[in-house]
Amino acid sequence: MTNAFCKRFGTSNPVVLAPVGGVSSPELVAAVSNAGGLGIAPVWYLDPDGLKAEVRRIRSLTAKPFGVNLNMDFRSEAQLEACFEEGVEIISLFWGDTGDFVPRAKAAGCKVIITASTAEKARAAVALGADAICAQGYEAGGHVEGKVSTMALVPAVVDAVGDVPVIAAGGIADGRGLAAALALGASAAWIGTRFLAAEEAPVHPTYRAQLLAASEDDTDRYDDLYDLSWPNAPHRALKNTTSKMWEAAGKPALGQRPGEGDVLAHRQDGSGIVRYTSASPNAVFAGDIEGLSMWSGQGVGLVTKVQPAAEIVAEIIDQARKIVTF
Ligand SMILES: Cc1cc2nc3c(=O)[nH]c(=O)nc-3n(C[C@H](O)[C@H](O)[C@H](O)COP(=O)(O)O)c2cc1C
Incomplete structure (x- = not known):
């Protein structure tokens, strides 16, 4: 399975492990990348030494591409420099003004993914030089900037950004969601809540039990x-x-x-x-x-068991392939 996203980021499938701050691990990120997807590590709450150690640990677990995620509401020069020093190849930026981070990351040879919640913001991100847009819909778990549902947002963003790959985020938890995202013109799915049930995610057992028991209305x-x-x-x-x-x-x-x-x-x-x-x-x-x-995202009702991350990726790909051709 190769498409615009896979070609640009060197993955063999279009499943992205969303950065899940506070409950990610190098093992989780590496497992998704090793399974052919793209793992993204949230590092915005780590000091530069911690950030570098996290990147090195991931690299010791996978030779495949992976990315890191920085929070623009807490924009930190030291973190960006640490990414450059570690030779990070893919940087995801979310929440707010990216300042001069995009041109600097591009100048350092990084690929940049920017999370956007409207077509207008996606257009602005592309003008800054983004290599891909994560279109995050209202259904998404964690911090959610916009109010537009994934179903309405993704095609609007796709139409706004031309050839730039769009990654759909929010409420996608299985192969049906991935297939729907691809049908809307996205070339990958950015999945958070489903991966909270991965064995490699350091999620508290009480939180995990609540996730597994929850419906889409919870x-x-x-x-x-x-x-x-x-x-x-x-x-x-x-x-x-x-x-x-x-x-x-x-x-x-x-x-x-x-x-x-x-x-x-x-x-x-x-x-x-x-x-x-x-x-x-x-x-x-x-x-x-x-x-x-x-x-938690609204797709939580589809999260029913704890599995290795690689199995989650394989299940999502297999199910999507039965619905759409890649
Ligand atoms: C526990 C959790 C933590 C998150 N932390 C981050 C983060 O640190 N950075 C970020 O860009 N997005 C973060 N998000 C949002 C996700 O990247 C993604 O947009 C969202 O999970 C997609 O929706 P879904 O949960 O329905 O799959 C988080 C989401 C969750 C559920």
């Missing part, structure tokens, strides 16, 4: 529910005791929300995680995991 998109540590960044997560408590109180603003200041859980280093913090429940967290920000 998520909601919030403007600012989990805004501690990352304000003004709308997101989609599983409904939980925290969201229900806040809704029952009339959805009050920051400063008046029920349970503010409650330390729900702790990280491995002993630091507390307060209710309403933006934090993906990692396997090493301890405490009331259910009350935390359990990011």
